[in-house]
Amino acid sequence: MSARGRLFGWGILLVPLAVSVALFVGPLAQLFMISLREPSSTELYGTGWTLANYTQLAEDDFIARIVWRTMWTSFLVLGCALAIGYPVAWRIARMPPRKRSLVLLALLFPLMVSNVVRAYGWVAILGRRGVVNTTLQQAGVIDFPMALLFTPEAVVMGLLTILLPYMVISIANALATLDPRYEEAAASLGAGPIRSFIHVVFPLSAPGVASGALLVFLLTLSAYVTITLLGGPRSKLLVSLVYDSVVAFQWPQAAALAFVLLALALATCGLILAVLRPGRVQGGAR
Amino acid sequence: MSAIPGERAERVGRAITATATVVAFFLVFAPILIVLVTAFSPTEYFVFPPPGLSLRWFEEFFRLDNMRAAFVLSLQVALVSASVAALLGTLAALALARRGGWVAGLLQGLFLAPLVFPTIILGLALLLFYRSVGMPALPGLMLAHAVIGAPYCFRSVYGGLQSLDPALEEAGASLGAGPLRSFFLVTLPLVWPTMLAGWLFAFIVSFGELNTAIFLTGPGTTTLPIEIFSYLQFQGSQLVIAAASALQVAMIVVMVAAIERVVGIGRIVRSR
Numbered sequence: 001m002s003a004r005g006r007l008f009g010w011g012i013l014l015v016p017l018a019v020s021v022a023l024f025v026g027p028l029a030q031l032f033m034i035s036l037r038e039p040s041s042t043e044l045y046g047t048g049w050t051l052a053n054y055t056q057l058a059e060d061d062f063i064a065r066i067v068w069r070t071m072w073t074s075f076l077v078l079g080c081a082l083a084i085g086y087p088v089a090w091r092i093a094r095m096p097p098r099k100r101s102l103v104l105l106a107l108l109f110p111l112m113v114s115n116v117v118r119a120y121g122w123v124a125i126l127g128r129r130g131v132v133n134t135t136l137q138q139a140g141v142i143d144f145p146m147a148l149l150f151t152p153e154a155v156v157m158g159l160l161t162i163l164l165p166y167m168v169i170s171i172a173n174a175l176a177t178l179d180p181r182y183e184e185a186a187a188s189l190g191a192g193p194i195r196s197f198i199h200v201v202f203p204l205s206a207p208g209v210a211s212g213a214l215l216v217f218l219l220t221l222s223a224y225v226t227i228t229l230l231g232g233p234r235s236k237l238l239v240s241l242v243y244d245s246v247v248a249f250q251w252p253q254a255a256a257l258a259f260v261l262l263a264l265a266l267a268t269c270g271l272i273l274a275v276l277r278p279g280r281v282q283g284g285a286r
Numbered sequence: 287m288s289a290i291p292g293e294r295a296e297r298v299g300r301a302i303t304a305t306a307t308v309v310a311f312f313l314v315f316a317p318i319l320i321v322l323v324t325a326f327s328p329t330e331y332f333v334f335p336p337p338g339l340s341l342r343w344f345e346e347f348f349r350l351d352n353m354r355a356a357f358v359l360s361l362q363v364a365l366v367s368a369s370v371a372a373l374l375g376t377l378a379a380l381a382l383a384r385r386g387g388w389v390a391g392l393l394q395g396l397f398l399a400p401l402v403f404p405t406i407i408l409g410l411a412l413l414l415f416y417r418s419v420g421m422p423a424l425p426g427l428m429l430a431h432a433v434i435g436a437p438y439c440f441r442s443v444y445g446g447l448q449s450l451d452p453a454l455e456e457a458g459a460s461l462g463a464g465p466l467r468s469f470f471l472v473t474l475p476l477v478w479p480t481m482l483a484g485w486l487f488a489f490i491v492s493f494g495e496l497n498t499a500i501f502l503t504g505p506g507t508t509t510l511p512i513e514i515f516s517y518l519q520f521q522g523s524q525l526v527i528a529a530a531s532a533l534q535v536a537m538i539v540v541m542v543a544a545i546e547r548v549v550g551i552g553r554i555v556r557s558r
Contacts, residue, residue: 008465013381013393016374016436020396023433024403027411034414044414084313087306110314112538114494114511117531120518121317124324124528129331131320138333160313168310193295215402222404225496225515239406246501251414258407265404 035255044251053256063241070238071264073152074220077159081216082209084160085167089208092168093175104172107165115162119229122158123149126230150232158230159220166219167212174208175201207278214269221265238264318535325532327525343529353530356513360493363424363509367431368488374432375439375488376481380473383447394444401437408433409498416502423507430498435488442487446480447473483549486541493537510534 035053038046057063092103110118125131126148133145148154182204186196202209224239231237236244238261245254324332328340347353378397382390400408409430416426454476458468496511503512514530 009381009385012377016378016381016397016440017393019374019429019433019436023412023415023429024400024408025396027415028408030415030418031407031411044417084306084310087303088310091303091307107314109538109542110318112490112494112542113318114514114531114534115496116511116515116518117321117494117534118317120514120527120531121319121321123518124320124332125316131332134331134333157313158317161317164310164314193299218402218404222406222497224406224500225511229515229518242406242410243500246410246413254410255414258410262404262407 031255032259034252035259037252039250039252046252053252054260056253057256057260066236066238066241067260067264069235070221071268073155073159073237074217074268077156077163077220078213078216080156080160081163081167082213085164085212086171086209088164089168089171089175092172093178100172100176104169107168110161111165115223116225116229118161119158119226122154122161122230126154149230150234152231152235154230155227155235158226159223162223162226163216163219166215170212170215171205171208174205178204204281206276207281210273210276210278213272213276217268217272218265221261321528321531322535324525325528327528330525332525332528343525344533346526347529347533350526352508352513353510353517353526356508356510357530357533359507360510363428363431364489364492367428367492368435368485370428370432371435371488371492372439372481372485374436375441375484376443376477378436378440379443379447380469383444384452397440398437400434401441405434405495405497406500409501412498413501423502423504427499427502427507427509430502431492431495432488434495434498435491438487438491439481439484442480442484443477446477450476479549483545486545486548490538490541493541494534 034045036049036051038048038050038052040046092100095103123130127133128145128149130148132148133142136142137145178201182200183196186200187193191199222239224243227235227237227240228243238257242254242257242261245251245257323336325343326339326341327333327336328338328342329336347357375397378393382394382397412426412430412433415421450473455468455472458472459465463471494511495509496515499509499512500515503509508516510530511534514527514534517524517527517530
């Protein structure tokens with residue numbers, strides 16, 4: 001490339017880079033700074049520096065319970081997504097290429113529909129006047145509507161609705177590129193289907209599982225609307241507390257909660273990568 | 287002898303994948319299907335099986351000022367933010383597509399980061415940043431959506447440029463075209479479908495976006511998803527929400543059909 005061409009190349013980088021710094025890196029840095037400031041009743045934050053926003057959270061039993069519940073829910077959703085998503089991806093990966101693209105496309109479509117619409121779908125199914133309750137009442141099976149909504153189960157189902165497609169698409173793409181000769185080799189060496197799955201197929205699909213798991217986990221942590229509409233006030237997770245602090249104008253506290261959430265996300269992503277080790281698979285580390 | 291346990295394992299395996307597929311497709315599609323069915327319900331509350339079809343909830347939707355305004359605002363925000371996102375993503379992709387090394391890698395990570403970064407934290411960060419610099423609500427919301435949509439455009443155009451033969455641009459340069467001329471005469475005509483696909487994707491993302499909008503919308507600047515959310519929270523689940531949701535889905539169908547016409551949507555499935 002000519003010198004002029006190189007200059008031009010870096011020149012056009014300036015605009016997106018400036019926007020990225022001004023509207024992504026900068027505001028996050030400011031948020032971190034605010035999390036270390038004293039609260040103020042008139043301004044966004046006070047003048048003094050303090051760690052109290054974090055230490056208060058660490059000492060609060062309520063917060064500890066919510067953090068515990070958040071992690072528990074996230075791992076439950078992750079486990080369900082993996083347990084349901086892997087067999088589906090397996091099936092899709094074995095389809096002929098044309099049919100496979102069509103099915104993956106069908107799974108991509110719901111991802112584009114707003115989360116609030118899909119959460120509302122569950123409200124319409126599980127709510128007091130939802131399909132399940134009205135149908136059962138008409139049939140005379142129950143006299144009063146059952147409380148199906150505002151339960152942890154409803155939250156898990158609603159989150160799976162949003163997240164399963166990510167898991168299935170990631171794993172199916174990894175499995176589809178897998179050379180079937182690996183399995184044949186394992187079989188010819190005497191490995192049964194289960195052994196061959198555990199020692200050959202699953203490790204080779206680790207990059208797809210890892211990218212699916214990371215997406216599922218990160219999106220679970222910030223799925224505020226789904227959690228609120230399906231979990232109600234009694235199934236709050238960490239992200240609900242961030243929102244509540246904002247509504248109460250507790251800016252430094254909201255900022256500290258956001259960074260606790262981010263730290264949990266990063267730590268868990270590290271854990272997922274350490275367990276699945278996608279880098280083992282050549283060309284698989286993404 | 288050894289074939290029998292293998293066969294049994296295969297049968298069990300098939301049963302597991304079949305069950306999982308039914309469960310997965312139910313979980314993924316049931317909420318959307320029920321929304322589409324209830325939206326055409328003629329009754330005050332949804333009864334199963336529906337006694338008929340009607341458009342009364344769609345009429346109700348357009349009669350409600352809040353809903354209509356939110357729909358129009360969502361369209362405006364999506365149009366502007368997708369255009370800004372397409373511009374940013376394309377510029378970044380052009381600058382980085384043929385560059386190696388750790389600086390380019392780092393920048394690529396930076397431009398893709400909003401894809402996986404918890405958007406609710408970004409929303410909070412932008413809310414506080416906008417307050418401290420006095421950013422007006424509507425441009426702030428549009429810029430936030432542009433930041434979230436830009437990675438989709440970046441990825442789409444970046445992929446298009448990777449599959450572009452550099453010899454074409456070199457030919458342009460060797461014939462005396464400067465970088466700007468060879469961009470407009472050679473590169474742009476070849477990558478514009480990926481730009482358009484990125485734009486449509488950014489539009490879709492903006493049109494359904496919740497996590498930053500929940501902090502950045504306010505009176506007079508409420509997007510449709512947020513209007514649906516607050517209606518559900520404060521007025522309960524009335525069927526006008528089903529109509530609003532069905533319109534959201536219809537809009538996505540139109541956009542997906544557009545993507546299919548422009549680039550063929552199969553490419554997007556594989557690039558994810």
